[in-house]
Amino acid sequence: MERYQLQKIVEDISSTFFGKPFKHQALFNSKLRTTGGRYLLNSHNIELNYKYFEEHGIEELIAIIKHELCHYHLHIEGKGYQHKDRDFKVLLKQVGGSRFCTPLQNVKGKRTATFHLYECTNCKTLYKRRRRVDTTRYVCGKCGGKLNKADN
Incomplete structure (x- = not known):
């Protein structure tokens, strides 16, 4: 999937489920290891983990995008955008986003405990x-x- 395709998907999900435009950038970040995506507070961009798309498909990626868009729209509106906030939990439930993403099968860098x-x-x-x-x-x-x- 190309970056412009990801941008289009995020803009479509934002307008369809949230009724608001997404005016910033959505991009893949290859350095993300254990998280599906993240919303950057300073730049308002959304970074997504491409490995989740490869391993779990487009449905999982859409659920992660909805989750990050909840952070995005609530932060811009000045409402509670953190996981613990009621506004976030209510909006996430309304749009059908996932609270947690499915774990990846083979995560590099994760050490097993030796005893x-x-x-x-x-x-x-x-x-x-x-x-x-x-x-x-x-x-x-x-x-x-x-x-x-x-x-x-």
């Missing part, structure tokens, strides 16, 4: 930790025994 497992040599208590523990300095909290790295 380190330690076992007491005396009482066999297991300790699961996110960070590595210096076993020469720390001992078991129950019996005071020595800790050893356990097999995961």
